[in-house]
Amino acid sequence: FVGPGNDLGDAIKMENAADHIFGMVLMNDWSARDIQKWEYVPLGPFNAKNFGTTISPWVVTMDALSPFRLPHEPKSDPEPLPYLVEKDSYQLILIYLLKFKEKT
Numbered sequence: 001f002v003g004p005g006n007d008l009g010d011a012i013k014m015e016n017a018a019d020h021i022f023g024m025v026l027m028n029d030w031s032a033r034d035i036q037k038w039e040y041v042p043l044g045p046f047n048a049k050n051f052g053t054t055i056s057p058w059v060v061t062m063d064a065l066s067p068f069r070l071p072h073e074p075k076s077d078p079e080p081l082p083y084l085v086e087k088d089s090y091q092l093i094l095i096y097l098l099k100f101k102e103k104t
Contacts, residue, residue, distance in 0.1 A: 014086050023059040030054070068092055 003022045006012050012020055030052040072091035 011083075014084060015088075017086075018062065021062055023061040024065065025059055026056040028054050065092060 003020050005020065069090040069092060072089045074086075074089055
């Protein structure tokens, strides 16, 4: 989710990107593998990849995530173009627990 935005046609530089990001959500791009296998021959994967997308019901602000930022030195091959290189690169490591409800 984004913050203040920019004028139409004006790019946001990487060093200013953090000023334009309000928060983060978890997103899941669902795939229907059973449909994908069926439709793949002879057409290729179409509907199986657009099966559905969901996001978490909450937005975590960047301020709330800041204590969990870890230094990150990305290794890319090939190197990204200069306008895509972050000077203050960081990473967030998410550890999550899934608990399934038992059938009764």
